[in-house]
Amino acid sequence: MNIDHIDVIQALIDGILYGSTYALLGLGFTLIFGAMHKLNIAYAASSIAGAYVGLASISVMAIPPILVFFIGPLSAGAIGLVIYFACFRYMPTGNQLAPLMASIGALFFVDEIIIHETSGSPLSFPALLPDSYFFLGQFGIRGDLVMVMFFSFVLMGIVMFLLYRTKLGLATRATSQQSVAALLCGIPTHRTNATTFVLAGILGGFAGCLIAAAVGVLSPLITLPLTIKGLIVTVIGGLGSIRGAIIAGFLIGSFENIFLLVRGVNERDIYVFLLLFVFLVFRPNGLFGTAIDRD
Amino acid sequence: MDYNLKSIATCVATVAIMAAGAASAESVINIAGWGAQSGPLRSFGVNSNAVIQAAVKRVNEEGGIRLADGTMATLAYEYHDSACNAEQAIAVARRVASSDVLVGIGPTCSGAAAAMFGVFQKQVDDASDTGLQLPILTDTAVRNGLAKISQWTFRNTPNEPAMYDNLWEWIATNQPDLKTIYGGTETDQGHSNGTYSKVIVQAAIRHGFTWAPGDLEGLTGDIASGFEAVLDSSANWLQADTNFAVQARAFRKSGADVLIVSSHPFTTCGMLKEMSRQRIEPGLIVGLTSSSSAEVMKGCPDEAEGMIIPTSFAPITDAAAEVAALANENGGDADLHSAAAWENVMIIKQVIEAVGITGDASMVAQERRAIRDGLEALTETEGLLGTITRNQAEGEALKPYVFVQAQAGGWVVVHDPR
Numbered sequence: 001m002n003i004d005h006i007d008v009i010q011a012l013i014d015g016i017l018y019g020s021t022y023a024l025l026g027l028g029f030t031l032i033f034g035a036m037h038k039l040n041i042a043y044a045a046s047s048i049a050g051a052y053v054g055l056a057s058i059s060v061m062a063i064p065p066i067l068v069f070f071i072g073p074l075s076a077g078a079i080g081l082v083i084y085f086a087c088f089r090y091m092p093t094g095n096q097l098a099p100l101m102a103s104i105g106a107l108f109f110v111d112e113i114i115i116h117e118t119s120g121s122p123l124s125f126p127a128l129l130p131d132s133y134f135f136l137g138q139f140g141i142r143g144d145l146v147m148v149m150f151f152s153f154v155l156m157g158i159v160m161f162l163l164y165r166t167k168l169g170l171a172t173r174a175t176s177q178q179s180v181a182a183l184l185c186g187i188p189t190h191r192t193n194a195t196t197f198v199l200a201g202i203l204g205g206f207a208g209c210l211i212a213a214a215v216g217v218l219s220p221l222i223t224l225p226l227t228i229k230g231l232i233v234t235v236i237g238g239l240g241s242i243r244g245a246i247i248a249g250f251l252i253g254s255f256e257n258i259f260l261l262v263r264g265v266n267e268r269d270i271y272v273f274l275l276l277f278v279f280l281v282f283r284p285n286g287l288f289g290t291a292i293d294r295d
Numbered sequence: 296m297d298y299n300l301k302s303i304a305t306c307v308a309t310v311a312i313m314a315a316g317a318a319s320a321e322s323v324i325n326i327a328g329w330g331a332q333s334g335p336l337r338s339f340g341v342n343s344n345a346v347i348q349a350a351v352k353r354v355n356e357e358g359g360i361r362l363a364d365g366t367m368a369t370l371a372y373e374y375h376d377s378a379c380n381a382e383q384a385i386a387v388a389r390r391v392a393s394s395d396v397l398v399g400i401g402p403t404c405s406g407a408a409a410a411m412f413g414v415f416q417k418q419v420d421d422a423s424d425t426g427l428q429l430p431i432l433t434d435t436a437v438r439n440g441l442a443k444i445s446q447w448t449f450r451n452t453p454n455e456p457a458m459y460d461n462l463w464e465w466i467a468t469n470q471p472d473l474k475t476i477y478g479g480t481e482t483d484q485g486h487s488n489g490t491y492s493k494v495i496v497q498a499a500i501r502h503g504f505t506w507a508p509g510d511l512e513g514l515t516g517d518i519a520s521g522f523e524a525v526l527d528s529s530a531n532w533l534q535a536d537t538n539f540a541v542q543a544r545a546f547r548k549s550g551a552d553v554l555i556v557s558s559h560p561f562t563t564c565g566m567l568k569e570m571s572r573q574r575i576e577p578g579l580i581v582g583l584t585s586s587s588s589a590e591v592m593k594g595c596p597d598e599a600e601g602m603i604i605p606t607s608f609a610p611i612t613d614a615a616a617e618v619a620a621l622a623n624e625n626g627g628d629a630d631l632h633s634a635a636a637w638e639n640v641m642i643i644k645q646v647i648e649a650v651g652i653t654g655d656a657s658m659v660a661q662e663r664r665a666i667r668d669g670l671e672a673l674t675e676t677e678g679l680l681g682t683i684t685r686n687q688a689e690g691e692a693l694k695p696y697v698f699v700q701a702q703a704g705g706w707v708v709v710h711d712p713r
Contacts, residue, residue, distance in 0.1 A: 122564055140573060
């Protein structure tokens with residue numbers, strides 16, 4: 001099929017809008033990495049699990065669908081806390097690989113629980129703004145994704161406020177920068193980390209619900225691809241950089257769509273991974289990350 | 296005197312019942328099922344297991360299986376998890392083949408089946424081939440042409456070339472205003488991809504439809520003709536994709552009268568929802584056989600409204616309706632994939648009784664061979680929708696089918712060519 005400039009611009013618009021879902025996930029990865037300097041690979045799975053719990057709750061309790069956006073994040077926050085205790089809290093501090101491997105295990109564990117509870121069947125998820133597709137000239141815009149984009153900026157603001165304007169943020173940054181010194185200053189580092197996991201979980205649960213609402217369907221099939229996208233966004237944005245996560249989310253979303261349009265679906269991800277390699281080689285700290293070789 | 300006669304009769308009856316009980320307790324025919332009980336495609340195994348469980352129960356309720364000496368044996372079965380994973384399916388096949396199981400039903404997914412069938416002996420009596428020698432009668436795995444991989448493997452799955460050929464003929468006859476087609480598929484899913492690019496599109500061309508964006512090189516009505524060009528020209532996606540905006544826009548841009556969405560339920564729903572958002576309203580949507588399931592109705596009933604799919608199962612006969620109810624009781628759904636498992640159990644009973652099995656554990660190899668030969672000799676069986684004929688050169692079935700359409704949250708039969 002012939003591709004014209006309208007198609008390219010439209011793919012860019014769609015990509016940037018859809019990239020806001022990646023940005024939200026990247027934000028959560030970033031928050032945890034920023035706090036502990038460790039990657040929680042189970043993050044996207046627990047986010048989607050939160051969305052599942054929200055969906056199950058509204059189905060079982062017959063409550064208004066909008067409540068899924070409250071129950072989902074709270075559930076994901078609780079799952080985040082469980083993952084903190086299971087995969088991070090008691091792992092040997094000197095062994096960097098232990099929590100990473102544990103969280104990979106948690107990813108598959110959470111995924112398998114979802115699969116067992118749903119038999120792997122896709123489930124319809126309530127749409128945020130079901131009939132919000134509108135046209136700007138020749139370009140179609142999804143209103144629900146505009147709202148997701150709006151939320152990603154709001155949440156970025158909230159996270160930055162929490163990190164830079166509250167005692168919790170101060171404690172988180174202190175723990176992140178030098179946990180022994182923070183402990184000596186009276187900061188309860190474990191509690192700070194646990195709180196960060198809960199907050200990141202709530203954020204992820206909200207992201208999970210928004211992603212499910214944007215797709216319209218929930219399936220355990222999506223946890224692994226979202227984990228990979230979230231990690232790519234985190235690395236390209238710069239590990240620990242909040243604004244980097246947001247911008248990289250939009251970048252990956254648009255990059256993906258352009259290559260889908262131009263090269264087809266079979267080559268799309270090759271270029272996304274190539275972009276990751278380019279960053280890892282030429283700009284390992286990502287767009288806005290701080291130097292990796294810190295003390 | 297009366298009292299004595301009654302006592303003797305009671306004793307004789309008791310002894311007879313005990314003897315019969317003892318005999319049936321001693322004679323057990325073991326079969327095995329395997330499929331996805333974990334992993335994202337778990338629903339295939341859950342449904343298949345639910346149906347096999349019901350069928351085995353029915354066989355045993357009706358007295359079991361008649362052995363060569365005229366006694367009845369109980370049918371026993373165990374279901375294993377192969378997770379729709381090739382290595383796991385092969386591992387289960389090897390484990391089952393080393394047990395006293397006489398015949399297997401599995402492994403649900405086409406990809407796992409393609410790999411697993413490869414470890415079976417290709418041709419019987421080939422002493423140089425040490426592949427597994429256990430008859431397999433597969434349900435679910437629907438990708439075209441799998442059974443011919445080994446002479447030990449047989450399938451009871453829909454014949455997609457025949458179904459789609461008839462479907463396009465029916466559409467051409469009943470909706471002559473529809474002239475052009477366009478579509479897409481999950482390119483990382485062997486069944487969706489293969490059926491779309493080698494079967495569905497070619498069948499449409501055969502019945503006078505044209506490819507909306509323009510003629511494609513090599514595309515004729517022949518199966519698999521120009522399939523690479525079809526894939527290149529289509530708007531495709533992957534089975535875990537969540538964003539279908541670009542593909543839906545290509546669908547819209549094609550301006551086709553009929554759109555083909557060849558995928559499994561998750562992305563079928565994702566794609567249909569995106570088409571609905573972009574207000575794409577073609578004359579007709581044609582789906583992949585595998586999407587004529589309860590999952591699509593759970594995931595996107597409104598967006599699927601009007602979609603037509605050919606299927607080898609619908610609860611339109613008493614037998615099919617009964618199997619659907621029994622599957623639900625066992626926590627699964629009877630659909631075009633899993634319902635075949637019921638027929639498979641009945642075929643196994645029929646074949647075992649026809650070839651005369653002793654149930655002697657020391658004769659497992661000979662009895663497996665006899666069952667294999669019996670399956671090969673089978674030309675016709677009664678299925679849930681009618682008579683199933685078999686193409687034994689390839690180990691495949693020719694099953695009756697109907698066309699279903701998504702209407703008001705359910706699948707409704709709109710054409711019954713049986």
